[in-house]
Amino acid sequence: MSENVSFEENLEKLKKIVEELESGNLPLKESLERFQQGMDIIKECHKELETAELKIETIIKKDSKIVTEPLRKE
Amino acid sequence: MTIIDIFKKINAVEPPKLEDFESIPKLIALTHSKNGNDRRLAASALGKLLKSIPDIFQAVPHLIRLLNDEKPQVRQYAAKALGEIGDVRASQHLEKLLTDEKDYVINAAKTALSKLEITKPEKEGQVGTLKPEIFTVGELTKYIKNLLESDRKLSNLWVRGELSNLRQHASGHIYFSLKDEKSQIKCVLFRRVGENLNFKLEHGLKIIVMGDIEVYEPYGEYSLIIEEVQPDGLGALNLAFIQLRNKLEKEGLFSSEHKKPLPKFPKVIGIITSPTGAAIQDILNIIKRRYPLVRILIVPTVVQGKEAASSIVESIKLVNELPFVDVIIVGRGGGSLEDLWCFNEEIVARAIFNSKIPIISAVGHETDFTIADFVADYRAPTPSAAAEKVVPDMQELYEVLHNFHVRSLQATQHIIELHKSYLKQIMNRPIFRRPFDRIHSYYRELDPITYKLQTALTKNMTSKRKELEIIESKIITLSPESVLKRGYSMIMKDNKIVRSISDVKIDDNINVTLHVGKLDAQVKKIWRR
Numbered sequence: 001m002s003e004n005v006s007f008e009e010n011l012e013k014l015k016k017i018v019e020e021l022e023s024g025n026l027p028l029k030e031s032l033e034r035f036q037q038g039m040d041i042i043k044e045c046h047k048e049l050e051t052a053e054l055k056i057e058t059i060i061k062k063d064s065k066i067v068t069e070p071l072r073k074e
Numbered sequence: 075m076t077i078i079d080i081f082k083k084i085n086a087v088e089p090p091k092l093e094d095f096e097s098i099p100k101l102i103a104l105t106h107s108k109n110g111n112d113r114r115l116a117a118s119a120l121g122k123l124l125k126s127i128p129d130i131f132q133a134v135p136h137l138i139r140l141l142n143d144e145k146p147q148v149r150q151y152a153a154k155a156l157g158e159i160g161d162v163r164a165s166q167h168l169e170k171l172l173t174d175e176k177d178y179v180i181n182a183a184k185t186a187l188s189k190l191e192i193t194k195p196e197k198e199g200q201v202g203t204l205k206p207e208i209f210t211v212g213e214l215t216k217y218i219k220n221l222l223e224s225d226r227k228l229s230n231l232w233v234r235g236e237l238s239n240l241r242q243h244a245s246g247h248i249y250f251s252l253k254d255e256k257s258q259i260k261c262v263l264f265r266r267v268g269e270n271l272n273f274k275l276e277h278g279l280k281i282i283v284m285g286d287i288e289v290y291e292p293y294g295e296y297s298l299i300i301e302e303v304q305p306d307g308l309g310a311l312n313l314a315f316i317q318l319r320n321k322l323e324k325e326g327l328f329s330s331e332h333k334k335p336l337p338k339f340p341k342v343i344g345i346i347t348s349p350t351g352a353a354i355q356d357i358l359n360i361i362k363r364r365y366p367l368v369r370i371l372i373v374p375t376v377v378q379g380k381e382a383a384s385s386i387v388e389s390i391k392l393v394n395e396l397p398f399v400d401v402i403i404v405g406r407g408g409g410s411l412e413d414l415w416c417f418n419e420e421i422v423a424r425a426i427f428n429s430k431i432p433i434i435s436a437v438g439h440e441t442d443f444t445i446a447d448f449v450a451d452y453r454a455p456t457p458s459a460a461a462e463k464v465v466p467d468m469q470e471l472y473e474v475l476h477n478f479h480v481r482s483l484q485a486t487q488h489i490i491e492l493h494k495s496y497l498k499q500i501m502n503r504p505i506f507r508r509p510f511d512r513i514h515s516y517y518r519e520l521d522p523i524t525y526k527l528q529t530a531l532t533k534n535m536t537s538k539r540k541e542l543e544i545i546e547s548k549i550i551t552l553s554p555e556s557v558l559k560r561g562y563s564m565i566m567k568d569n570k571i572v573r574s575i576s577d578v579k580i581d582d583n584i585n586v587t588l589h590v591g592k593l594d595a596q597v598k599k600i601w602r603r
Binding site: 006007008011014015017018021022024026028031032034035038039042045046048049052053054055056057058059060061066068071 | 337338339341344349358361362365366367368369370371372373374388392393395396468471472474475478479481482483485486488489490492493
């Protein structure tokens with residue numbers, strides 16, 4: 001899975017996988033593949049949640065250009 | 075005639091001449107001088123003109139005005155002059171001078187008042203004896219104007235009433251009437267005052283106004299020139315709030331069809347508030363705890379005071395230039411109605427409405443409702459609540475993930491079970507369960523065939539055997555054995571049967587086979603036939 005897949009997209013994928021699995025319409029081999037995929041995504045999501053760190057910036061307009069800078073810690 | 079000449083004449087206390095009449099307008103003009111000394115001289119001179127000049131009464135309103143002059147000497151001479159002229163209209167104004175800060179002003183006022191008391195009946199009589207004066211309309215109007223505008227009670231006055239006949243001119247000036255059950259008064263609100271009103275004037279509105287009575291000479295009308303307006307009952311801000319809310323509601327700015335849905339999992343959140351306020355700290359703390367997967371862009375914004383509204387509008391526009399921002403929080407911590415006022419400004423409401431990015435309003439406390447709250451796509455009661463709303467809770471996400479895990483596990487297990495049982499079902503088919511049944515049945519089919527085959531074979535062999543026996547007996551009959559038995563012998567030489575004498579020579583060894591035994595012999599003689 002690539003980095004730029006959002007959490008939301010991952011959850012969406014998971015939802016689809018679970019629904020497919022629950023429909024019981026998939027051949028066994030594909031079911032097992034889907035299951036593996038699902039487990040990988042869940043793992044990925046967990047990792048994302050555990051390693052997340054809030055990014056805080058301030059933005060201002062300087063000479064009609066938008067400038068962002070990390071928040072100063074006071 | 076110069077002013078100086080007037081004074082010389084006055085000081086000489088000579089009987090008035092015709093020229094004195096002409097001097098009155100000049101002296102009245104002098105009461106408006108910026109120079110305090112001129113005003114004092116004018117008052118003094120007017121007081122010294124003889125009472126018999128009827129025109130002197132024109133000067134009375136001006137002298138009354140001078141009773142309020144900033145220079146005590148002007149007040150003193152004005153009082154003296156009024157005492158001399160003896161016009162009873164002056165008495166109530168003179169009474170006010172009895173509390174003046176200067177003793178000599180008080181004394182002058184006392185003297186003047188006592189003169190008025192004395193001259194009162196006499197004065198009335200005197201008015202009667204005067205020849206009726208004929209004013210021009212202009213003079214009369216001017217007189218009335220002076221009279222009204224010099225009355226201190228009619229300036230800086232407060233009056234309460236109901237607004238009606240509202241007319242706004244292109245010039246920006248506003249005209250209306252203030253009325254109660256009994257009467258009404260015309261009012262003028264000049265643009266410079268109107269612009270500073272933070273609520274809208276409407277027909278039927280109950281208001282309290284402050285202003286001065288002025289006479290507009292061309293129409294001969296008096297009206298109240300308004301300096302300040304306040305709503306009666308409600309505070310000005312409350313009223314403005316209600317008015318703007320009603321207006322924007324009518325325009326549909328609050329309707330639910332315009333509310334944009336909030337993203338469930340935002341990646342970038344814009345926060346429009348003061349970077350040093352309590353609100354931003356609350357928001358950051360909560361987001362950090364709940365869902366630290368986001369990027370937060372703080373837009374430093376003034377959220378209190380005069381510049382706040384335009385600052386908020388600018389910030390909303392700024393964030394809207396960034397296409398990757400998913401949602402915006404606009405807000406600040408609690409405060410008084412005045413503190414939060416910028417969130418009730420129309421430009422802020424419109425900026426929120428026009429934002430392409432969904433906006434959560436987060437202003438003040440639970441109970442503070444602002445116009446911004448009505449327009450926003452979601453109203454959070456506090457900045458903290460906005461932070462709770464804007465991001466999902468990580469704990470909940472763990473639960474969601476867990477739920478997915480369990481469900482896919484169960485579903486997959488179910489699929490496996492399904493296949494297993496299917497397999498079992500297949501295994502239970504007879505072909506797999508008793509694979510030899512088929513063979514047995516073949517066997518059974520085979521047996522009779524085998525029997526038939528065997529029978530047929532045996533039969534055939536018996537007949538063949540009989541045939542053979544017959545042939546055998548025939549063969550036996552024909553065999554050399556039986557020939558030998560009958561007494562014949564067989565001679566062989568070198569294992570070849572000897573059939574003729576030509577086959578042998580004398581002394582050849584030959585073998586003779588008999589029915590019983592064999593003989594070796596030698597040819598001794600050959601007989602030819």
